[in-house]
Amino acid sequence: MNEIELLSLMRNDVPCEEITPQVEQAFLEAIATSDLSTFPRRQRGMRGLRGAIGPRARWRLAIAGGLIAALAAGLAATGIRVPDRSPGSGGAATAPSADQPLTLTELAYRASAAALQGRDISPNQWVYREIESYGGVGLSDPRGVRTTDANWMTANGLHCAMWIRVGGRRELSGRECGGVEPSYAQLSSLPSDPAAIDRYLAQPGPGEGATTALRNDQAFFRIGQILNIYALDPKLTATLYRALADIPGVTALNDARTAAGQAGVAFVLPAPPGSGLPQDELILDPASYNLIGWTEIDEVGDQVHGVPAGEMQAASVLEEAFVSGPAVQP
Amino acid sequence: MRADRRPMRLDGGDSDADVIRRSRLQPGDFAVIFRRHAPRIRRYVVRRVGPDAADDVMSETFLAAFAQRGEYQSAYGDALPWLYGIATNLIARHRRAEIRQYRALARSGSDPVMEPFTDAAAERVTASGMHRRLAAALAALPAAHRDAVLLVAWGDLTYAEVSVALGVPIGTLRSRVSGARDRLRASLADGDPAALLDDHTDESKDGTP
Numbered sequence: 001m002n003e004i005e006l007l008s009l010m011r012n013d014v015p016c017e018e019i020t021p022q023v024e025q026a027f028l029e030a031i032a033t034s035d036l037s038t039f040p041r042r043q044r045g046m047r048g049l050r051g052a053i054g055p056r057a058r059w060r061l062a063i064a065g066g067l068i069a070a071l072a073a074g075l076a077a078t079g080i081r082v083p084d085r086s087p088g089s090g091g092a093a094t095a096p097s098a099d100q101p102l103t104l105t106e107l108a109y110r111a112s113a114a115a116l117q118g119r120d121i122s123p124n125q126w127v128y129r130e131i132e133s134y135g136g137v138g139l140s141d142p143r144g145v146r147t148t149d150a151n152w153m154t155a156n157g158l159h160c161a162m163w164i165r166v167g168g169r170r171e172l173s174g175r176e177c178g179g180v181e182p183s184y185a186q187l188s189s190l191p192s193d194p195a196a197i198d199r200y201l202a203q204p205g206p207g208e209g210a211t212t213a214l215r216n217d218q219a220f221f222r223i224g225q226i227l228n229i230y231a232l233d234p235k236l237t238a239t240l241y242r243a244l245a246d247i248p249g250v251t252a253l254n255d256a257r258t259a260a261g262q263a264g265v266a267f268v269l270p271a272p273p274g275s276g277l278p279q280d281e282l283i284l285d286p287a288s289y290n291l292i293g294w295t296e297i298d299e300v301g302d303q304v305h306g307v308p309a310g311e312m313q314a315a316s317v318l319e320e321a322f323v324s325g326p327a328v329q330p
Numbered sequence: 331m332r333a334d335r336r337p338m339r340l341d342g343g344d345s346d347a348d349v350i351r352r353s354r355l356q357p358g359d360f361a362v363i364f365r366r367h368a369p370r371i372r373r374y375v376v377r378r379v380g381p382d383a384a385d386d387v388m389s390e391t392f393l394a395a396f397a398q399r400g401e402y403q404s405a406y407g408d409a410l411p412w413l414y415g416i417a418t419n420l421i422a423r424h425r426r427a428e429i430r431q432y433r434a435l436a437r438s439g440s441d442p443v444m445e446p447f448t449d450a451a452a453e454r455v456t457a458s459g460m461h462r463r464l465a466a467a468l469a470a471l472p473a474a475h476r477d478a479v480l481l482v483a484w485g486d487l488t489y490a491e492v493s494v495a496l497g498v499p500i501g502t503l504r505s506r507v508s509g510a511r512d513r514l515r516a517s518l519a520d521g522d523p524a525a526l527l528d529d530h531t532d533e534s535k536d537g538t539p
Contacts, residue, residue: 006464014444032357145471
């Protein structure tokens with residue numbers, strides 16, 4: 001039996017239950033409204049009810065909203081905030097040096113200050129990104145895997161495009177895409193205070209516990225996702241960097257490095273011992289303070305059960321720029 | 331495994347492409363697509379992210395598919411790969427929860443995804459050592475590689491179908507699955523080489539000799 005066949009047996013007891021007439025009717029009613037874009041997006045606290053299709057089913061069309069398919073999985077989690085490319089933006093701050101390392105407060109201040117130098121961005125502004133993803137045990141793992149993807153996405157994360165090959169012919173695949181929670185539209189209702197943002201984003205997802213470590217991890221991860229996916233207005237970006245620094249346990253790392261080898265400074269959330277959580281690093285360019293990478297490292301691992309110490313997943317932005325539309329190279 | 335993986339067409343026998351084309355004028359016809367494929371899509375999503383998130387992902391998958399039906403390429407008669415692709419993209423939003431569940435399984439042997447499917451708390455699912463190692467390896471894979479190999483193993487798609495589902499060239503897809511298989515094989519071999527004595531090279535999914 002090979003590894004695919006062994007894998008196919010894993011969780012094979014999950015049932016494949018038929019659709020009930022009630023569930024199908026609910027679907028019909030939903031599509032009958034036709035205007036899916038007006039559906040509200042999912043809301044916190046309305047998720048997490050268990051149930052399979054059948055008597056226990058909950059068809060959540062009312063809260064599912066018009067969420068649309070996202071980009072390829074790795075991409076959706078690794079897009080990077082686009083800096084302002086206009087002259088004089090970003091890089092005005094002074095890079096940290098070995099004898100003058102940044103404190104966490106200084107890092108948050110500089111990242112916020114740099115963000116505030118950006119310009120307002122239209123939600124429909126197209127952004128080109130080239131992202132390298134990496135998975136392995138440390139950066140020199142001979143079995144480590146690197147993947148590079150290029151794509152276009154609007155600032156609000158709603159529209160995506162990428163080249164695909166169909167029948168030997170290259171075609172630009174455009175589609176609507178979903179993002180992360182909160183949605184771009186919901187960002188405007190985020191609290192304005194960094195600590196309040198942390199509390200809001202720290203709420204656990206469905207089926208997840210609510211330990212302090214997990215809440216901190218959740219807040220850090222979600223802020224990272226927002227910064228990664230969307231091209232935000234300068235003020236919100238600045239506030240989010242301050243919110244990162246307010247999360248308990250976060251530290252500054254002055255000699256960070258993306259998996260692609262770019263030097264940077266990072267917000268780091270170490271994993272509490274025994275939490276089973278990875279250490280998270282959000283890496284910024286040391287001169288411009290633009291976001292250039294994200295790394296998750298399981299420092300401890302679990303040798304008994306096959307999770308090696310140092311196992312990591314990372315994304316590095318190789319190139320990004322505003323462009324006039326999909327398929328337009330910077 | 332391939333022979334019986336498609337549901338019987340008890341709803342008229344039109345191809346998915348025909349139904350989707352018709353649904354552009356008669357939206358209600360899209361319910362046929364839902365009826366045909368929702369069970370398999372939901373099962374796949376449950377295996378990846380657990381039942382808590384599965385209902386959301388499944389409903390969003392079909393809403394998205396309905397919204398995009400005008401762009402469906404009729405050259406693909408079977409809509410299942412397309413739907414798997416949408417579902418997989420939506421699963422990306424639950425990536426961290428998915429990985430956490432793999433790690434929980436790897437560490438404790440107790441699979442949080444399977445707990446709702448046991449009859450009593452006393453019968454908590456205890457996974458084999460093999461599954462614990464596979465879970466650990468899945469957690470360590472790059473997301474794109476995990477998507478590719480799980481669409482093959484749990485979606486029961488061919489490489490060509492996964493290529494359609496993920497919108498990547500077949501060569502890229504092969505590379506991703508190959509990389510994932512290497513990692514999975516290594517994780518298994520590290521613990522129990524005898525488990526892989528039979529055969530390491532199953533190309534039946536690839537359709538190539």
